[in-house]
Amino acid sequence: MITVAQVRKAFGPVVALDDVSLRIAPGERVAFVGANGSGKTTLLRALLGLVRFEGRVTIGGSDVSREPEVALRSVAYIPQIAPPIEAPVGEVVRAHAALRGARDDETYARAHRLGLDLSASRAKRFRDLSGGMKQKLLAAMALASNAPVLVCDEPTANLDGEARAAFFEQLAERPKSAVVVLCSHRIEEVRQLVDRVVELRDGRVARDAPLADLLRELRAFRVEVALREGASNAEVFLRARAFAPCGTRRYAADVSQNEKLDVVTRLLRDHGGDVEDVSVVPVEDLSMARGVERGPRLHVVGAP
Ligand SMILES: Nc1ncnc2c1ncn2[C@@H]1O[C@H](COP(=O)(O)OP(=O)(O)OP(=O)(O)O)[C@@H](O)[C@H]1O
Ligand SMILES: [Mg+2]
Structure with missing residues (x-):
């Protein structure tokens, strides 16, 4: 054409x-x-x-x-x-x-x-x-x-x-x-x-x-983080990484493969005590699971 x-x-x-x-x-x-x-x-x-x-x-x-x-x-x-x-x-x-x-x-x-x-x-x-x-x-x-x-x-x-x-x-x-x-x-x-x-x-x-x-490639993974009460430093960290609030003390962002590794590593290293829960799910799975209760693929509970 x-x-x-x-x-x-x-x-x-x-x-x-x-x-x-x-x-x-x-x-x-x-x-x-x-x-x-x-x-x-x-x-x-x-x-x-x-x-x-x-x-x-x-x-x-x-x-x-x-x-x-x-x-x-x-x-x-x-x-x-x-x-x-x-x-x-x-x-x-x-x-x-x-x-x-x-x-x-x-x-x-x-x-x-x-x-x-x-x-x-x-x-x-x-x-x-x-x-x-x-x-x-x-x-x-x-x-x-x-x-x-x-x-x-x-x-x-x-x-x-x-x-x-x-x-x-x-x-x-x-x-x-x-x-x-x-x-x-x-x-x-x-x-x-x-x-x-x-x-x-x-x-x-x-x-x-x-x-x-x-x-x-650009938005391959949804990272969702639940913070403990009063976790203001971790909140500042997440907001600076373009995470958006998605519930009480919960933040989420769609990130690339590289970003995912970087953000989760830094979060747990520098603010591990503030984190109650981190889940990482491939975005494709999220769209397929729309309307269905979804479980995280990678689930990190509590501080390391
Ligand atoms: N009529 C023109 N005279 C001189 N230089 C021009 C002319 N039109 C475009 N350019 C130059 O050609 C290059 C490409 O411009 P173009 O307008 O195609 O960019 P663009 O990708 O559409 O940018 P934008 O996202 O800002 O719209 C720029 O360096 C621009 O300055
Ligand atoms: Mg243009």
Whole structure:
């Protein structure tokens, strides 16, 4: 469906993309992740033919640089930064629908589901909408176009919790063959949306793997700790390690294999007297055991 072959893009001395190659098959949902400045937006812009680059990108067999109007016919885009459009919202929606051969009431319905009442904002200038409202409108237009490929740059960054859930829901309703490509600097943001993660580092593909593999490594174990009364030092230690309260004097965190060893060793070494109970359970077991009473796999009782 999409091929990216040896793409390189430099802005003066800054190499934003360096020898990036990947293929995206119909039905795949892919996230580009990486630190600020790692090249995510530039890669999306290359996919959309919005920047000149070395190498080749094709969508549905058509080259985005040579025949953009053919290659991009099947693509809808939600940009990271909304363009400063002067026109009123109603006109923007109408023009977009006409361009896409779609109906504008579909955009109104999509926006409504995201918590945006377009009829009330119809006369407002697009640029005067709030950041979140702009993002909702851009998302509604992209979703309404029912394009086989949806490209989004940090699509939920400005959305509130409810709108985010509604956006996830609308993505999930898309046909199985539809492609979603998005980028985010936080895996947490996109874990419900994608099944494959491409990590960029300094413009290069540092890793390309199924989401499940990545999550397994990042949050492989749930560590739950019960403390004795007045164990304030141990509490400070756990909070500093991003443990969250989960009951009276109980704290829990999902950690990687390495973190698990480190946190349990230090906790027992430095605060062993404060600990009543530590349990470590693989996170996969937790999800399988949802609704079923679960017993810890590793159970350490009391101080060493
Ligand atoms: N139009 C431009 N002119 C000059 N440099 C640019 C331009 N666009 C991007 N860059 C540079 O290319 C590199 C990659 O930028 P890009 O916007 O792709 O990063 P990103 O991964 O999307 O970051 P963020 O998470 O902050 O959105 C950065 O060093 C950036 O400064
Ligand atoms: Mg970006």
